[in-house]
Amino acid sequence: MTQPPTPWHQKIVGGFRRTSDKLGENLTGLFTKATLDRETLDGIEEALIASDLGPATAARIRNRLADERYEKGIDEQGVRAVMANEIARILAPVAKPLEIEAFPRPQVILVIGVNGSGKTTTIAKLAHLLQEQDYSVMLVAGDTFRAAAIGQLKVWAERIGVPIISGKEGGDAAGLVYEGVKQGTATGIDVLIVDTAGRLQNKAGLMDELSKIRRVLGRLNPAAPHDVVLVLDATTGQNGLNQIEVFRETAGVTGLVMTKLDGTARGGLLVAAAEKFGLPVHAIGIGEGVDDLRPFDAEEVARAIAGVSE
Numbered sequence: 001m002t003q004p005p006t007p008w009h010q011k012i013v014g015g016f017r018r019t020s021d022k023l024g025e026n027l028t029g030l031f032t033k034a035t036l037d038r039e040t041l042d043g044i045e046e047a048l049i050a051s052d053l054g055p056a057t058a059a060r061i062r063n064r065l066a067d068e069r070y071e072k073g074i075d076e077q078g079v080r081a082v083m084a085n086e087i088a089r090i091l092a093p094v095a096k097p098l099e100i101e102a103f104p105r106p107q108v109i110l111v112i113g114v115n116g117s118g119k120t121t122t123i124a125k126l127a128h129l130l131q132e133q134d135y136s137v138m139l140v141a142g143d144t145f146r147a148a149a150i151g152q153l154k155v156w157a158e159r160i161g162v163p164i165i166s167g168k169e170g171g172d173a174a175g176l177v178y179e180g181v182k183q184g185t186a187t188g189i190d191v192l193i194v195d196t197a198g199r200l201q202n203k204a205g206l207m208d209e210l211s212k213i214r215r216v217l218g219r220l221n222p223a224a225p226h227d228v229v230l231v232l233d234a235t236t237g238q239n240g241l242n243q244i245e246v247f248r249e250t251a252g253v254t255g256l257v258m259t260k261l262d263g264t265a266r267g268g269l270l271v272a273a274a275e276k277f278g279l280p281v282h283a284i285g286i287g288e289g290v291d292d293l294r295p296f297d298a299e300e301v302a303r304a305i306a307g308v309s310e
C-alpha cells in the first residue's frame, strides 16, 4: 500500500512545478513520429538543455533514450520516466544532509553567497532545522557590511529562539567569530552558523575577509571551519554555475544549499550543478517559511523535476 503524500512531498512537487511545466513546453511538438529517431532525439536533447539541465545531463538522458527506445514507440511520459531515472542517479551522490560530528564542539559553519541569494533566510531555516534535530545552535552576524543584514538576522534569531553574536555595521567579523566560538564552547553549543559578507563583486576583499576568519578560527580550533556552505539562488540559472566556480576557488566551498527552487522554471540548475561539480547539496529551499528548507530525497526531487511525481 502506498503511503499518503506528506506535506513536504506536496511542497516538493509544487515547488518544482514551474520547472517541470517548462520542460513540458520545451518537449511540445516533438512526438509526431511513430518511433524514436535521430531527429526526435536531437529535439529532446535541445529541450533538456533549454530546461537548464546542462549539456552533460542532456546528453546522458539522450544516450539512455537511444539505448532503450531507439526505433521503438515513445511519448512524452516515456521520456519523462527515463529523465527521472537519470536525474535521480545524478542527484543521489550529492544529496547529503549536513553532518554534525565535530569534536570538540561547536561545529563551525561559514555561510557565503551573493546579495539576495537568500543567505540570511537560509541561515535561519538551517538553524531551525538543526534545532529540530536537537542540536543547540548559535548565530554570528558576520556580514557586517550592511546594517540591514545584521538587523534581519537578529530578528530571525529572536523568532526561532537562538542566541546571536552581533556587532556594529563595518565592525570586525573575525572578532565576532572569535567571540562566537568562545561563548559557544563555554555554553556547550553544538553548531555555530556564521553569516559572512560573501561578496563576489570584490574577490580580493572576500578572500581577505575569509582568510582572516579562518586564521582566527584556526587559533581556537584547527579543524574549524568545518563547513563552508554556499547559498545559491536557483533563479540565476547558468550564472549560478559561475558562482559555484568562483566561490569554490576563492572560498573553498564544501557544500551547497540551493534556494528559491519554488520561484523558478530553472530548477534544472540543481541537476546541472550536481553533474558539473559533484559538491554535496545539503538542503534545498522551496519557500519563504522557516520550514521550507530541508535535505532532500534524490528520487523524489528527480521525479518532481521530470514531472512524474503524481
Ligand SMILES: Nc1nc2c(ncn2[C@@H]2O[C@H](COP(=O)(O)OP(=O)(O)OP(=O)(O)O)[C@@H](O)[C@H]2O)c(=O)[nH]1
Pocket: 113, 114, 115, 116, 117, 118, 119, 120, 121, 122, 149, 259, 260, 261, 262, 263, 284, 285, 286, 287, 288, 292
Ligand atoms: N520563494 C522563495 N523565496 C526565498 C527562498 N529563500 C529566500 N527567499 C526570499 O529571498 C529574499 C532574499 O532573501 P535574504 O535571506 O534576505 O537574502 P540575502 O542573501 O541575505 O540577501 P541580502 O540580505 O540582500 O544580502 C527574501 O525575500 C526571502 O524571503 C526560497 O527558498 N523560496
